Amino acid sequence: MSPKDTPESGNGGGPVIEAQAVIIGAGPVGLFAVFELGLADIEAHLIDILDKPGGQCAELYPEKPIYDIPGLPIVSGQELTDRLLEQIKPFNPTFHLNERVEALERCEDGRWRLATDAGRQFLTTVVVIAAGGGSFTPKRPPLQGIEDYEGKSVFYSVRRIEDFRDRNILIVGGGDSALDWTLSLQPVAKSIALLHRRDKFRAAPDTVKKMLELTEAGKLNFILGQAMELHGEEGLLEAVTVRTKDGETFRHDCDTVLPFFGLTMKLGPVADWGLNLHENLIPVDTEKFETSEKGVFAVGDINHYPGKLKLILSGFHEAALMAQQAHKYIYPDKELRFEYTTSSSNLQKKLGVR
Amino acid sequence: MPKITFIEHNGTEHVVEAEIGQTVMEVAIKNNIPGIEAECGGACACATCHVYVEKEWRETTGEPDEMEEDMLDFAFDVRDSSRLSCQIKVSEELDGLVVRVPEKQF
Numbered sequence: 001m002s003p004k005d006t007p008e009s010g011n012g013g014g015p016v017i018e019a020q021a022v023i024i025g026a027g028p029v030g031l032f033a034v035f036e037l038g039l040a041d042i043e044a045h046l047i048d049i050l051d052k053p054g055g056q057c058a059e060l061y062p063e064k065p066i067y068d069i070p071g072l073p074i075v076s077g078q079e080l081t082d083r084l085l086e087q088i089k090p091f092n093p094t095f096h097l098n099e100r101v102e103a104l105e106r107c108e109d110g111r112w113r114l115a116t117d118a119g120r121q122f123l124t125t126v127v128v129i130a131a132g133g134g135s136f137t138p139k140r141p142p143l144q145g146i147e148d149y150e151g152k153s154v155f156y157s158v159r160r161i162e163d164f165r166d167r168n169i170l171i172v173g174g175g176d177s178a179l180d181w182t183l184s185l186q187p188v189a190k191s192i193a194l195l196h197r198r199d200k201f202r203a204a205p206d207t208v209k210k211m212l213e214l215t216e217a218g219k220l221n222f223i224l225g226q227a228m229e230l231h232g233e234e235g236l237l238e239a240v241t242v243r244t245k246d247g248e249t250f251r252h253d254c255d256t257v258l259p260f261f262g263l264t265m266k267l268g269p270v271a272d273w274g275l276n277l278h279e280n281l282i283p284v285d286t287e288k289f290e291t292s293e294k295g296v297f298a299v300g301d302i303n304h305y306p307g308k309l310k311l312i313l314s315g316f317h318e319a320a321l322m323a324q325q326a327h328k329y330i331y332p333d334k335e336l337r338f339e340y341t342t343s344s345s346n347l348q349k350k351l352g353v354r
Numbered sequence: 355m356p357k358i359t360f361i362e363h364n365g366t367e368h369v370v371e372a373e374i375g376q377t378v379m380e381v382a383i384k385n386n387i388p389g390i391e392a393e394c395g396g397a398c399a400c401a402t403c404h405v406y407v408e409k410e411w412r413e414t415t416g417e418p419d420e421m422e423e424d425m426l427d428f429a430f431d432v433r434d435s436s437r438l439s440c441q442i443k444v445s446e447e448l449d450g451l452v453v454r455v456p457e458k459q460f
Contacts, residue, residue, distance in 0.1 A: 064397050202427065262428045
């Protein structure tokens with residue numbers, strides 16, 4: 001059986017994808033879950049909020065060494081990700097990146113319905129939550145009352161450039177997101193300013209060059225300093241207090257702020273799925289790594305059980321045991337015979353090495 | 355053992371013992387210093403272990419390198435004395451070091 005798109009339309013508007021297993025989170029443990037499920041003849045979909053697989057390994061420490069992966073005395077976060085991707089290639093998982101699972105609910109037939117923030121829906125027998133420390137979300141600057149402005153005057157992403165036409169925009173930050181959006185929004189904005197704490201930028205050199213050209217042409221106001229306070233009423237921004245390097249402060253008039261301060265991990269919607277969380281972690285048994293809900297598993301840093309260690313290698317073990325139980329749900333009439341990849345022609349065929 | 359003083363934003367002082375070779379962030383976490391979050395666990399990837407190094411210690415602790423400067427872009431209320439405590443290694447010379455914890459980590 002292969003997962004297929006059906007024309008049936010859910011409340012998200014898109015087609016409902018029927019799946020055997022959906023893995024939430026494409027970090028190292030989510031990726032290895034594809035492998036273990038694959039050996040059990042289970043096809044997997046992976047959903048991740050990031051634009052690439054690898055989770056924290058790829059986002060937080062791609063170049064940093066990891067020393068405790070068995071058999072790999074030293075491996076970087078990115079290299080581990082790349083090797084896992086190579087390892088799961090025979091199982092050809094479907095990736096759904098830049099998407100966050102918003103809702104998880106049981107259907108009448110016992111399967112699970114998942115909905116993402118992109119309007120995609122899944123019907124699946126097995127759900128594997130491998131969400132690590134939660135989903136990566138934009139950092140919110142700790143400015144007093146900023147929540148009140150969010151969605152009206154303060155935005156952490158741009159969905160439609162047109163929404164920013166004729167606004168007086170202040171972009172804060174010095175990375176690629178900040179500079180890319182400065183360049184993209186400049187043509188539609190009534191006025192635009194870029195605020196950064198120093199005159200060095202992490203953004204790509206070409207982007208920096210274009211930004212400096214706009215500044216020289218008088219089309220962009222580059223301000224050296226930091227945002228300290230927001231001014232406005234009822235979510236409508238009027239000005240931002242800026243502090244310069246010398247410690248002086250002044251008010252900068254603007255009606256829109258886009259802060260780009262990187263990503264942080266927040267538990268997110270997992271908290272709303274009725275999984276009896278224990279200190280923001282999902283309790284599981286240590287035989288199947290199943291949650292309080294039948295068919296919903298949790299592996300890796302997001303789960304909790306007595307003696308839990310938040311190590312990648314623990315997550316790998318958890319994924320292996322999870323797959324055994326997942327097989328029982330997906331193939332209730334078949335017995336899963338225990339075999340070694342070294343000697344089993346059956347497993348080797350699945351891996352494409354025979 | 356070198357001693358390090360952490361001063362919270364509200365003025366509360368914590369004088370703690372450190373081991374040579376530890377990072378100042380690790381010392382803070384081990385002693386539950388409020389205001390040091392160290393979300394990424396010391397990978398210089400989050401800027402939530404931001405501290406201000408007292409003036410007389412700035413020469414000894416040195417300046418942030420380029421990667422740390424980049425990461426400080428993600429911190430709040432960055433000053434000339436700003437450092438990420440995960441990037442300061444404890445040595446004999448740092449016995450008596452005083453750092454201040456900012457009002458907010460991001």
